Amino acid sequence: MLQDIVEYLACPHCGQPLALADGGGPLHCPARHTFDVARQGYANLLPGDAHTGTGDTAAMVAARQEFLGAGHYAPIAAALAGAVPRDSDCVADLGAGTGYYLAAVLEALPQARGLALDISKFALRRAARSHPRTGAVVCDAWRPLPLRDRSVSAVLNVFAPRNGPEIRRVLRPGGTLLVVAPTPRHLGELVGELGLLGVDDRKQERLSATLGPHLEYQGSSEHTFPMLLDHPAVRTVVDMGPSAWHTDPAELDRRIAALPLPAPVTASVTLSAFTRS
Ligand SMILES: C[S@@+](CC[C@H](N)C(=O)[O-])C[C@H]1O[C@@H](n2cnc3c(N)ncnc32)[C@H](O)[C@@H]1O
Numbered sequence: 001m002l003q004d005i006v007e008y009l010a011c012p013h014c015g016q017p018l019a020l021a022d023g024g025g026p027l028h029c030p031a032r033h034t035f036d037v038a039r040q041g042y043a044n045l046l047p048g049d050a051h052t053g054t055g056d057t058a059a060m061v062a063a064r065q066e067f068l069g070a071g072h073y074a075p076i077a078a079a080l081a082g083a084v085p086r087d088s089d090c091v092a093d094l095g096a097g098t099g100y101y102l103a104a105v106l107e108a109l110p111q112a113r114g115l116a117l118d119i120s121k122f123a124l125r126r127a128a129r130s131h132p133r134t135g136a137v138v139c140d141a142w143r144p145l146p147l148r149d150r151s152v153s154a155v156l157n158v159f160a161p162r163n164g165p166e167i168r169r170v171l172r173p174g175g176t177l178l179v180v181a182p183t184p185r186h187l188g189e190l191v192g193e194l195g196l197l198g199v200d201d202r203k204q205e206r207l208s209a210t211l212g213p214h215l216e217y218q219g220s221s222e223h224t225f226p227m228l229l230d231h232p233a234v235r236t237v238v239d240m241g242p243s244a245w246h247t248d249p250a251e252l253d254r255r256i257a258a259l260p261l262p263a264p265v266t267a268s269v270t271l272s273a274f275t276r277s
């Protein structure tokens with residue numbers, strides 16, 4: 001619920017604490033900047049000049065919900081839930097999408113509250129309902145995050161944009177960042193057969209280079225597992241990813257129909273941990 005996370009929120013214009021008006025209504029700061037709370041339960045803390053073009057579309061979000069809901073990436077959720085420090089009482093998920101991974105982490109932390117941050121309102125409509133202890137906030141990962149300094153105990157970042165200086169600012173000293181990123185083998189069978197965008201093999205290096213100056217790298221584990229997907233599930237995994245922007249739908253269906261049934265597809269990610277000293 002949004003009420004549960006207001007104490008972590010800061011005004012995107014002036015950085016002062018936000019509060020909810022008595023009896024609900026908009027969020028406001030002492031300088032009287034106000035922000036709407038959508039009837040679906042998420043707050044919009046984007047500055048007025050924001051560009052939301054990189055956010056997931058309604059169709060991508062629907063595909064993501066379907067694929068994650070079928071449990072195909074459950075091992076990734078389990079790895080995150082196992083890696084989050086047990087004493088975390090507030091977990092922010094940057095680029096949270098539908099809130100699927102944050103919900104799994106909150107299930108492992110019975111006292112913690114969760115903040116789902118994303119630029120896509122389509123994603124946050126779902127995230128706002130994804131777990132009773134999650135509150136959802138529209139914001140841009142590349143602008144100052146609408147969170148108070150040193151306010152959260154852990155940050156999750158799963159296949160999503162990451163802003164090292166801002167993650168450092170909002171983490172408490174000793175707090176943890178968990179990053180999930182694909183390895184070059186991720187969905188490898190589909191990259192070749194369907195002409196999808198591949199993962200470049202220096203992604204892990206870039207991850208360390210962008211976060212290293214701001215946070216202390218603690219280590220990584222690789223999580224690689226086989227999936228057996230029917231053809232609609234293959235279409236769904238394509239539709240939820242970046243290739244959805246680039247591929248002709250009729251050609252894609254033709255190529256999917258030519259895949260074995262079920263199609264063996266590899267999921268392969270690294271889970272990297274960083275701490276704020
Ligand atoms: C590949 S999806 C991953 C979503 C979720 N973490 C998951 O794995 O299910 C990337 C997410 O980043 C969000 N996103 C893209 N650009 C963003 C930005 N500038 N600020 C915040 N979120 C952004 C998208 O809307 C999308 O939900």
Ligand SMILES: [Zn+2]
Nearest residue numbers: 011014029033
């Ligand atoms: Zn303000």
